[in-house]
Amino acid sequence: MRRSIVLVVFLLAFQSGIAQIQVNVLKIYEDIARKGYTLEETLERLGDAYYFQKDYKQAYSWYDKLMSNRTYKPKAAYYYRYSEVLQALGRKAEADKALKTFASMVSAQDKASEGKSATKVSGTVKDLQTGEPLSGVALTLLDRRMNVIGTTTTDAKGAYSFDKPVENSAYVYIRGVKKGYEGQEPQVFFTKGDALQYELLLPPNTYKVEEYDDLARLFAIDNIHFNYGSINIRYDASVQLAKVVALMEAHPSVRIDVKVHTDSRADESYAMEQTESQAGAIYKWLLSKGVPSSRLTAKGYGGTQLVNGCEKGVPCSEEEHQANKRVEFIVTSL
Structure with a gap:
């Protein structure tokens, strides 16, 4: 009887293994982009993926297409990331120009940020596909001008906390990076002047499709x-x-x-x-x-x-x- 149960479990596991494929979504995006199928979000995702890996040459190839298309309207953060990529590649004049555009876009929001603050920022980081908490995620909290407020790492339960107050900023950026996942840096707005709770979701490099x-x-x-x-x-x-x-x-x-x-x-x-x-x-x-x-x-x-x-x-x-x-x-x- 026990042998029969073991056999059934083995067969079910074997069948489960067959009815599944591994899909690298980033490679899918690259494939269609090289064939000419691009939208603003396609170029953003590809550029970001390489930017957070610090592969600035590859990041440039996608960010440059994003910035040079006049029908797109990149958010301020993309001008900052683009300037960092250009700086890393030794293109200082272009980097300064992109950084100047970023500063101008942020300055336009100065009035909206006056008096806005948060006593602390905390939350959890999870796998986008499975919803499982992720430990060991390197996190950076940045203000609206991309100044680093603090850094930390998620614990065994995927939890994180930045205890340093954020002042005169209507929003922050929370950067999350972990090997095997696409880095993320969402812009998170404050709704109140107290503690901010935010759940960050990281897309895995490889998805399981059944x-x-x-x-x-x-x-x-x-x-x-x-x-x-x-x-x-x-x-x-x-x-x-x-x-x-x-x-x-x-x-x-x-x-x-x-x-x-x-x-x-x-x-x-x-x-x-x-x-x-x-x-x-x-x-x-x-x-x-x-x-x-x-x-x-x-x-x-x-x-x-x-x-x-x-x-x-x-x-x-x-x-x-x-x-x-x-x-x-x-x-x-x-």
């Missing part, structure tokens, strides 16, 4: 946007879909089911027809990029699978309705 996982969550795809009443794939949507293609190219055994949903406000038959058309458009786009039809299915569900209680006639906020407008990329086979 059957029935939604790739939209892996790639932070909140939706595939279409112009109203249209089924044409917009450029911003093509960048999101390119991530799915890159993953499927890297893992030829993966099959996915595309599910398109909307909210409950439209006429039911129209909503079903529209999501079916959009699912078909996504299906055709993926096929056009070389994904075999044998690895794809796609279907529209109208407003029949809501993620909240916002059914027809129920008062809901616009944000709640928008949560129901989504596209899922469900892994059906590995």
Whole structure:
């Protein structure tokens, strides 16, 4: 009997090991960017990943594209990081120019920061995918001018605390760096003048993807946007879909089911027809990029699978309705 139980456990573990792939999201982003699929967030993520690794040459290659595109509007922190990268590469004049822009952007917020303070900053650091607390994360607390307020390391429970008060600053930056994870440096605003609690989430370099996982969550795809009443794939949507293609190219055994949903406000038959058309458009786009039809299915569900209680006639906020407008990329086979 005991031998049978051990065998069953072994088989389950073995099967679990098979039904899983390791995905390096950063490499997916690099792959699509080199093919010309970029958005502001793509370049930010790639630049940041190398910046926090102190690989300034690689960071420059992505930050420079971010800064040179006139349609993008980088936040102040990116001018500071860009200046540091340029300085490290010996391009002092360009670094000074970027730093001057950063200082100008921060100075414009001086009035809003007057009198703002926090007695301490504390919280936890967790793995973005698993939610598990992370120990040994190197943390740096910076004020709005990127001056270092303090440094610390998370304990065994992923907890951290900066006890030095923050004064005359409406926000701080909390930098978290750990081997095996993408570094993060979010801008955190104060809501009160007392202690600030913040949970920092670090994306792992490698994600575990299993059957029935939604790739939209892996790639932070909140939706595939279409112009109203249209089924044409917009450029911003093509960048999101390119991530799915890159993953499927890297893992030829993966099959996915595309599910398109909307909210409950439209006429039911129209909503079903529209999501079916959009699912078909996504299906055709993926096929056009070389994904075999044998690895794809796609279907529209109208407003029949809501993620909240916002059914027809129920008062809901616009944000709640928008949560129901989504596209899922469900892994059906590995």
